[in-house]
Amino acid sequence: MVPVDRRMLFTDRRRALLGVLGVAVALVMALALEGIFAGSTGQVSRYVETSPADVFVSQQGVRTIHMSISVLSADTADRVGELPGVEWVEPILFASDAVAGPEGRRATYVFGYQPGGLGGPRTIIEGGEPGPGELVADDSAATALGITVGDEVEILGRPWRVSGLTTGMTSIVNTTVYVRFDDLTQVLGRGDSVSYLLVGTAGDSQAVAEQIEAAVPGVEAQTRPLFSAEERSLVREMSTDLMNIMSVAALIVATAVIGLVLYATILARLRDIGIMKALGLTPRAMTRLVLTQAGWTVATALLLAVAITYALGSVVTAVAPDIDLVVEPASLARAGIAAAVVGAIGAIAPLRRVLKIDPATVFRRPT
Amino acid sequence: MNVAGSVPVARRMLFGDRRRLAVSLLGVGGAIGLVLLLQGLWSGQLTQITAYEDNSGADLFVAQPGTESVLSDASVVPLAAVGEIAGLTGVEQVNPVHLHYTVFDLHGRKEFVLLVGSEPRGLGGPWKLAVGREATAAEEVVLDRILAYQHGLSPGDELGVAGATLTVVGLSERTRSWMTSLVFVTSETAARLSGSTMASYLLVTTPTPDETGAAITSATGLDTLTPATLAANDRQVLAEIMEGPVMLMIGIAFAAATLVVALTVYSGVVERLREYGIVKAIGARRRRVWRIITGQTLTLTLAGSALGYLMYLGGTWIVGRIRPQFWFSLKTSHLVVVAAAVLAMSVLAAALPVRRLGRLDPASVCRGW
Numbered sequence: 001m002v003p004v005d006r007r008m009l010f011t012d013r014r015r016a017l018l019g020v021l022g023v024a025v026a027l028v029m030a031l032a033l034e035g036i037f038a039g040s041t042g043q044v045s046r047y048v049e050t051s052p053a054d055v056f057v058s059q060q061g062v063r064t065i066h067m068s069i070s071v072l073s074a075d076t077a078d079r080v081g082e083l084p085g086v087e088w089v090e091p092i093l094f095a096s097d098a099v100a101g102p103e104g105r106r107a108t109y110v111f112g113y114q115p116g117g118l119g120g121p122r123t124i125i126e127g128g129e130p131g132p133g134e135l136v137a138d139d140s141a142a143t144a145l146g147i148t149v150g151d152e153v154e155i156l157g158r159p160w161r162v163s164g165l166t167t168g169m170t171s172i173v174n175t176t177v178y179v180r181f182d183d184l185t186q187v188l189g190r191g192d193s194v195s196y197l198l199v200g201t202a203g204d205s206q207a208v209a210e211q212i213e214a215a216v217p218g219v220e221a222q223t224r225p226l227f228s229a230e231e232r233s234l235v236r237e238m239s240t241d242l243m244n245i246m247s248v249a250a251l252i253v254a255t256a257v258i259g260l261v262l263y264a265t266i267l268a269r270l271r272d273i274g275i276m277k278a279l280g281l282t283p284r285a286m287t288r289l290v291l292t293q294a295g296w297t298v299a300t301a302l303l304l305a306v307a308i309t310y311a312l313g314s315v316v317t318a319v320a321p322d323i324d325l326v327v328e329p330a331s332l333a334r335a336g337i338a339a340a341v342v343g344a345i346g347a348i349a350p351l352r353r354v355l356k357i358d359p360a361t362v363f364r365r366p367t
Numbered sequence: 368m369n370v371a372g373s374v375p376v377a378r379r380m381l382f383g384d385r386r387r388l389a390v391s392l393l394g395v396g397g398a399i400g401l402v403l404l405l406q407g408l409w410s411g412q413l414t415q416i417t418a419y420e421d422n423s424g425a426d427l428f429v430a431q432p433g434t435e436s437v438l439s440d441a442s443v444v445p446l447a448a449v450g451e452i453a454g455l456t457g458v459e460q461v462n463p464v465h466l467h468y469t470v471f472d473l474h475g476r477k478e479f480v481l482l483v484g485s486e487p488r489g490l491g492g493p494w495k496l497a498v499g500r501e502a503t504a505a506e507e508v509v510l511d512r513i514l515a516y517q518h519g520l521s522p523g524d525e526l527g528v529a530g531a532t533l534t535v536v537g538l539s540e541r542t543r544s545w546m547t548s549l550v551f552v553t554s555e556t557a558a559r560l561s562g563s564t565m566a567s568y569l570l571v572t573t574p575t576p577d578e579t580g581a582a583i584t585s586a587t588g589l590d591t592l593t594p595a596t597l598a599a600n601d602r603q604v605l606a607e608i609m610e611g612p613v614m615l616m617i618g619i620a621f622a623a624a625t626l627v628v629a630l631t632v633y634s635g636v637v638e639r640l641r642e643y644g645i646v647k648a649i650g651a652r653r654r655r656v657w658r659i660i661t662g663q664t665l666t667l668t669l670a671g672s673a674l675g676y677l678m679y680l681g682g683t684w685i686v687g688r689i690r691p692q693f694w695f696s697l698k699t700s701h702l703v704v705v706a707a708a709v710l711a712m713s714v715l716a717a718a719l720p721v722r723r724l725g726r727l728d729p730a731s732v733c734r735g736w
Contacts, residue, residue, distance in 0.1 A: 014719065015634055022394070022626035029401075029619045036612050060530040067468045067479060071562030096468070098439040098604075107439035107604065156441065157431040173608055174439075189443070193562055218530055230477075234470065237477050241690050242408070246616065249401040249682070253623050256394030260627065263387055264634035320611055349390060 004276075005292040012268070019261030023301035024308060026254035027335055030247045031309040034331040036172070037235065037243060039324025043171030045231035047109070048224060050122045050168075053090070053198035054205040056227045060218045063230045065094060065109070065196070072219065074192045079216050085201050085208040091194035092119040093184045099137065099177055100154045101145030107174035108141070110155060112184025119198050120178045127164030130180050134163035140321050141175035155179075156187045172323050251342050254301075258346030261297055262290060266350045270357065278359035290351045291344065298343035302336055376646065377662030380635055388667075391631035395671025398624030399709065400678030402617050406701050407683065409613045411694030416545040416605050417598035419466070419481065422494040425570035427580050427591045429461075434590055436600040437466060438545070443565045448587045452569060455586060457579035462489035463566035465557035468547065471528055473518045479547040480514075484557020490570040493551045498522055499537030505555045508533040511548035512540055513692050531560060543692055545605060621708060624671070628716035632663050636720040640727065648729035660720050664713040672709045 010016045044066055048056065057080060059070040074091070081089045093112035098105045113119030115129040121136050127149040130136055135155070137147060142165055145153070152159050155177065169176035185191060201208040205223045212221035222230065266273065277286070306327070313325035382388060416438060420428070429452065431442040444463075452461045465484035470477050485491035487503040497512045499522040510520060515538050520526065524535045533552070542549035558564050571591075573579040580591035636643065647656065683695040 012637060014723070015630065015637060018626060018630040018633060018719070022623060022630055025619060025623040025626055026398075029616060029623065032619065033612075033616060036615075061472065061528060062470075063472060064470055064477070067470050069467055069469050069561050095441055096439075097441040098436065100433070104607075105435065105439070105604075107608075154433050157433050157443070172612070188563070189565060190562065234477050234479075241693070245404070245408075245682075245686060245690075245693070246401070249397065249404055250620075253394060253397040253401060253620075253627075256390055256397055257623070257627055257630070259390045260387070260394055260630055260634075263390055264630070264638075267384065267387065268634070268638055316615070323611060349386060353386070 005289050006296060010296075015261075015264060019257065019264070020297060020301045020304060022257035023254050023261070023297060023339075024304040026250050026257060027301060027305035027339060028308050028312070029250040029253075030338070031305055031327060031331060031335055032312055032325065033243055033246050033250075034334075035309060035313060035325040035327050036323060038326040038328050038331065040172050041232045041235040042326060043324055044173070044235050045228045046169060046171075047111070047176065048228045048231055051198060051224065052118050052200065054201040054224055055199040055209045055212065056222050056224065057197035057199060057212060057216075058195075058220045058222075060220055063220055063222065063227070064234055066231055066234050067096070070094070070195045071190075071193050072195070072197065074194055076216060076219065077194065077197055080197055080199060080212055083208070083211055083215055085203055085211065086199055087202050088118070088200040090114065090117050090119045090198040091181070092196050092198060093181060093188065093190065094195040095156065095184065095188055096174075097156050099141065099145065099175065101142075101147040101151070103146035104144065106141050106145060106170075108155065109174060109176045110184065111176065111178050112181040113178060114181050118200070121164075121166035121169070123166055124164045125167050127162070130163045130178060130183075132180060132183060133160060134179070135160045136164040136166055136178040137162055138169040138175045138177070139165045139167045140170040144170075144322070158187065170322050247338075251338055254339065255342040255346045258294060258297055258343050259349050262293055262347055262350040263353065265293060266290070266354055273354060274357050274359045277357055283355055286354050287351060290347050290354055294343040294347040295340075298339045302339050305335070306332065377659045377666065380639060380642075380659070381663045381666055383635075383639075387631065387634070391627060391667060392671050392674050394627035394631075395624050395667060396674030396678050398620050398627060399672045399675025399705070400682060401620045401675075402624070402705060402708075403675060403679035403697065403701075404682050404695070405613060405617050405620065406705070407679065407695035407697045408693060409609070410696040410698065410701065412545050412609070413602050413605060414696050415543055415694050416601050418542065418544045419483070419549065420594040420598045420601070422541075423464075423570055423594060424490050424494065424572070425594060426573050426576045427571040427583070427593060428597055429569035429571060429583055429587070430567075430590050430592060432588065432590050434592070435597075436604045437597055438601045439604045442466075442567050443563065444567070444569055444589055446564070446566055448569060448589060451587055452571065452583055455579065455582050457573045457575045457582065459572045459574070460490060461569055461571045462486050462491060463554060464491035464568050464570055465554055465561060465563075466567040467557065467561045469560075471526075471550075473526065476518075478514060478518075480550045481544055481547050482557055482560065483549055483551045484554045484561075485551065486554055490572065491568075493537070493539035493542060493549075495540040495542075497538045497540040499535075502536055502551055502553050502556070505553060505559075506531060506533050507536045507553065507556070509537040509539050509551040510535055511542040511550065512538040513543060514548035514550070516691075528560065531556075543694070548692075621712060624668075625712045625716050628664050628667050628671070628712065629719055631667055632660060632716060633720045633723065635663065636660070636723055643724055644727055644729045647724075647727060653725060656724050657717070657721050660724065661714065661717045664717045665710070668709045668713040668716070672706070
């Protein structure tokens with residue numbers, strides 16, 4: 001058996017490469033866009049996912065940290081702490097602002113916690129926990145803003161000394177700083193309230209969360225996985241419409257390129273196809289020929305697109321460390337399905353051309 | 368004999384196969400349309416982000432010292448400053464306003480919201496009402512019209528937010544910011560929902576912003592910013608977040624368009640090798656061949672770009688119907704930049720076909736006549 005479809009497609013390697021590259025680049029658009037949003041989704045939920053808390057308690061109706069306002073009375077911690085299954089309770093304060101350094105400003109989350117407690121940075125890679133008037137910043141933001149341990153920065157209208165650096169808490173949107181609970185209470189003027197309660201539990205965390213909601217009025221209690229999922233869904237719901245618009249446009253481009261590749265290949269081999277038709281090639285076989293070529297183009301382009309996207313992710317991370325480009329299996333699956341669909345659609349025009357070939361005409365002397 | 372000078376070779380090569388030309392134009396047009404869509408969306412976002420500052424009605428925003436941006440900074444000012452400022456020469460009106468970004472959970476979907484708490488009939492409330500009236504009492508709310516439409520809400524409906532029940536009394540127009548809707552309540556409601564009794568900003572009207580601003584700072588120690596300054600700072604904050612990914616997408620889209628043009632012209636060259644060989648054999652020099660090729664790439668990119676612009680207009684119309692929260696805005700400067708990039712693209716796309724023809728031996732194409 002002669003692999004006619006593959007030979008027709010790849011005989012002219014330059015043209016094949018241009019075509020596969022064109023489709024691959026269109027697929028890279030969709031993959032890269034999804035990858036950036038997937039990376040942002042992961043970054044947004046990092047505080048929650050790296051927290052030792054099993055349950056997060058917030059004001060009723062508030063199910064996230066990002067861009068949320070949660071206010072709990074200070075005695076809520078005592079009431080939660082008395083419930084069975086609760087091992088420890090850690091109150092935290094939360095605010096949003098911008099941290100200013102010598103080389104710029106970055107939007108930031110500000111967490112107020114008890115030093116030595118469980119609401120602060122998971123690791124400190126340089127320096128130490130904050131004392132009065134001090135904060136711990138993220139190393140990535142510190143580098144971007146020209147900050148080192150011992151420097152002074154401004155947040156919430158007052159100066160703070162950088163006592164230490166943590167890592168992994170800066171995203172494309174913002175960074176995170178940690179200050180003492182008492183300092184943030186004073187700055188925010190929140191003498192008798194907290195933002196969230198971090199709760200450690202023994203046994204079934206979901207059961208404890210439900211118990212908290214039943215026993216303490218006016219609160220939401222969510223397990224860490226659920227709370228994290230809520231944070232992730234924020235970014236997803238914010239980006240879904242935008243991504244759909246961009247993905248559709250990218251797939252239109254991919255469809256056109258596939259059509260172009262196949263059409264050019266068919267035109268270049270009209271004579272050969274005419275001979276095959278004269279020798280008995282059926283319409284069904286011709287359809288299979290064209291669709292197989294579409295499949296080869298799409299499959300090769302998809303593999304190339306994945307490779308380019310991974311490479312792009314490495315380059316982006318090196319150039320802009322705050323941008324995380326994550327290629328998820330679901331994203332690859334979607335790209336594969338979309339590529340298969342556009343491959344089929346792109347094959348329509350060349351298929352019509354092939355089916356209309358009159359074998360006799362291809363034997364005429366070319367003019 | 369100068370055949371090359373009197374026969375439009377480039378045009379005939381390009382238009383010889385109309386089907387292939389149509390598919391190529393679709394590919395180039397799609398990629399350019401995508402570039403324009405991305406740029407238009409980005410510009411629209413930069414316009415949307417400053418919706419509040421641009422329409423608040425204030426000449427000055429009085430803010431916590433060090434505040435530069437509504438988007439990234441949490442300004443807090445004492446309400447006692449209102450009385451101090453009201454008595455200064457040049458101050459016509461001063462009202463406190465609460466601004467808090469927050470998330471509403473509506474019908475199982477998360478909506479980013481800029482919660483605006485203002486005094487009834489004071490500065491900083493909704494600047495245009497489509498339906499109903501302003502919030503004048505506690506637990507009343509005016510929603511952005513698009514947000515209300517997406518959730519099937521209208522005046523008279525109630526919604527639960529952070530443990531409180533708010534009654535919709537009006538729908539506002541053109542009150543969208545970056546990825547968020549503006550929601551207007553009274554100062555009292557905003558204070559209860561945010562847990563803070565202090566204002567975010569004091570809005571001031573004055574015929575002499577510079578002098579009045581200096582007087583306010585001197586009297587209270589607070590910073591004063593014009594809406595234009597705040598808006599510029601907000602755009603910069605947004606640009607620092609999003610500009611990288613947007614430019615990356617635009618770059619990829621241009622790469623796709625360049626490849627489509629290159630593929631079209633290269634395919635045409637390969638199919639017409641005999642004709643090009645004849646043209647070379649009768650005296651067309653390298654420069655003339657280059658002009659034939661770039662003539663094709665230029666025609667394709669210009670025609671594709673025109674189609675791309677039409678696709679952009681069509682795309683924005685469709686998106687405007689199904690997702691009205693997205694704004695698109697293209698300036699002349701953007702079109703100039705895109706046009707320059709398109710020209711560069713046409714030159715780049717010509718490289719491979721020109722190289723192919725440069726190595727073509729005219730004698731070889733005449734074999735087998």
